[in-house]
Amino acid sequence: MASSSSATAASDREEEEDFYGGGSGWVEARTTCEHLPSLSSDLLHIPPPGSDCTRCHHPAENWLCLSCKDVLCSRFINKHMLTHHKVTGHCLALSYSDLSVWCFACEAYLDAQVILQLRPVYETAHLMKFGATPPVQPIEFLQVGLQSP
Numbered sequence: 001m002a003s004s005s006s007a008t009a010a011s012d013r014e015e016e017e018d019f020y021g022g023g024s025g026w027v028e029a030r031t032t033c034e035h036l037p038s039l040s041s042d043l044l045h046i047p048p049p050g051s052d053c054t055r056c057h058h059p060a061e062n063w064l065c066l067s068c069k070d071v072l073c074s075r076f077i078n079k080h081m082l083t084h085h086k087v088t089g090h091c092l093a094l095s096y097s098d099l100s101v102w103c104f105a106c107e108a109y110l111d112a113q114v115i116l117q118l119r120p121v122y123e124t125a126h127l128m129k130f131g132a133t134p135p136v137q138p139i140e141f142l143q144v145g146l147q148s149p
């Protein structure tokens with residue numbers, strides 16, 4: 001009778017720690033902003049996402065000034081949007097990287113789907129960037145879809 005004892009069960013179970021909420025960067029967007037009157041009156045015609053910074057020609061992740069529709073790079077590149085705000089006082093900017101709207105004066109993100117003045121430019125940018133308008137209130141759309149004749 002052959003007795004083979006091969007018990008080498010090394011169970012080193014590395015427990016991965018979750019760090020959710022530690023540095024996600026997500027902050028709640030404001031639904032009001034007193035600087036909305038400074039928005040451009042024609043936000044249906046905007047430079048396409050992917051436009052270069054008009055100052056240094058940085059090619060990606062730029063911001064659109066919502067007052068004069070200038071495309072300017074972020075504070076992580078050459079700070080041209082930030083400088084533009086300081087020089088001109090224009091404070092509302094749309095990110096072409098994630099389509100979030102930032103108010104420099106409020107120092108807060110604005111909810112472009114809730115604030116009616118921001119919705120047209122948000123939807124226009126979304127359409128140009130993704131080829132479709134954003135899914136606004138999907139539950140309502142679902143209910144409408146279920147009411148088939």
Ligand SMILES: [Zn+2]
Nearest residue numbers: 053056073080
């Ligand atoms: Zn730049």
Ligand SMILES: [Zn+2]
Nearest residue numbers: 065067068090
């Ligand atoms: Zn501007």
Ligand SMILES: [Zn+2]
Nearest residue numbers: 033035103106
């Ligand atoms: Zn503001």
